[in-house]
Amino acid sequence: MTDLLHPAVPHGPGGTPLTLPIYQTSTYELPRSPAAAEIAAAVAPAAFYTRYGSPNAREAETILAKLDGAEAALLVGSGMAAVSAALLSNVRAGTRVVAQTSHYTAALTLLRTVLPSLGVHVDLVPQQDVPAAVGPATDVVYVETPSNPTMTLTDLAAVRAAAPNALLIADNTFATPYNTRPLDLGVDLVVQSATKYLNGHSDVTAGVLTGSAQLIARAWETARVLGPVCHPFEAWLLARGLKTFPLRMARHNANGLAVAAFLQGHPAVRAVHYPGLPEHPQHELAGRQMAGFGGMLSFTLGTEAAAQRVVEATRLAHNAVSLGGTETLITHAASLVFTHQTEQERTASGIDPGMLRMSIGLEEPEDIIADLRQALSV
DSSP: OHHHHSOOOOOOSOOOOSSOOOOOOSBOOOOSSTHHHHHHHSSSOTTSBTTTOOHHHHHHHHHHHHHHTOSEEEEESSHHHHHHHHHHTSOOTTOEEEEESOOOHHHHHIIIIIHHHTTOEEEEEOGGGHHHHOOTTOOEEEEESSOTTTOOOOOHHHHHHHOTTSEEEEEOTTTHHHHOOGGGGTOSEEEEETTTTTTOSSOOOOEEEEEOHHHHHHHHHHHHHHOOOOOHHHHHHHHHHHTTHHHHHHHHHHHHHHHHHHHHTOTTOSEEEOTTSTTSTTHHHHHHHOSSOOSEEEEEOSSHHHHHHHHHHOSSSBOOSOOOSSSOEEEEIIIIISTTSOHHHHHHTTOOTTEEEEEOOSSOHHHHHHHHHHHHTO
8 A cells, every 4th residue: 555655656867847737736745844834834835735825826826927017916716716805805894995886796796795794885886987986085996997798997097096095906807918907007906807818718717816915915815714726727727828818819809899890880789888999988098098909898789688589599609608718608798697686786887688798709700790690680
């Protein structure tokens, strides 16, 4: 049995692996010296215990910090884990938070229900009113731009100017660092669902925070307690996906604009929500704040029944939640994305019953457009 547990594997001649191996272990043997205690006390040690970190997570964090121009990054088990760690590590009873009425559905629940239950004061205001809503008493500002799924923008520089002393946290999942670098616009802490464009292949659930080393260390302490682990295999897949990130995003940007332009000219479509279109009410802001406009869009039909018919009639686009993968997805926003919000909350977030959200994939744009054309004609 001992021989089975301790195989004598010779280390033959050869080079080092080009790709970091998957460290599929939950714990690490430590040196029998005071150095072990130093490792245990460190922030996010990469080789101590996998809830604290791993070599695979460290590799992905290094890449993600560089993408955002940040001092440090923290990889966690989901986008909501990143949002939760960012907020919970920076609030306490009496903290005053200003946030948008338009956010990802689970983030809205965190802001409307969980934080107030802890004694945190949360003021939810229309997205474009955030700069006017903050004041000297504001401790934390939490924004998402473009917002999900209305594709409304928050002017990050304007929020920073209006709240110079508040902690500014931004969800950059839709834009990604390829199109927007929030830290360059005065944001303190960026959160993203790495499940989406950063990984890009619909096979990972992960989240990331980027910012100063001090803020990331604080968030890590919260994550250490709550335990939202990004396991080594997921971290390895994420690092692999990041290798093609700029190539994929260039295609997502081009395809998104092409599909949005088609929908804009279709008589059955009442409205198209895509900041890259000149008709978008915030197109000028998008041009200043974004290098590209991404692969996410939403469009509104006359009725919910019409929207459901389009979903049923599509053949190339998949009816699935999430976003940012290689394949095109189409989703009825009110019934699938915002299921856990009340009708009043959906209305406040700008969710029309006839709205469809699309994640435009990497297929030939003509094929995506042909699928929509036939679906809209049903």
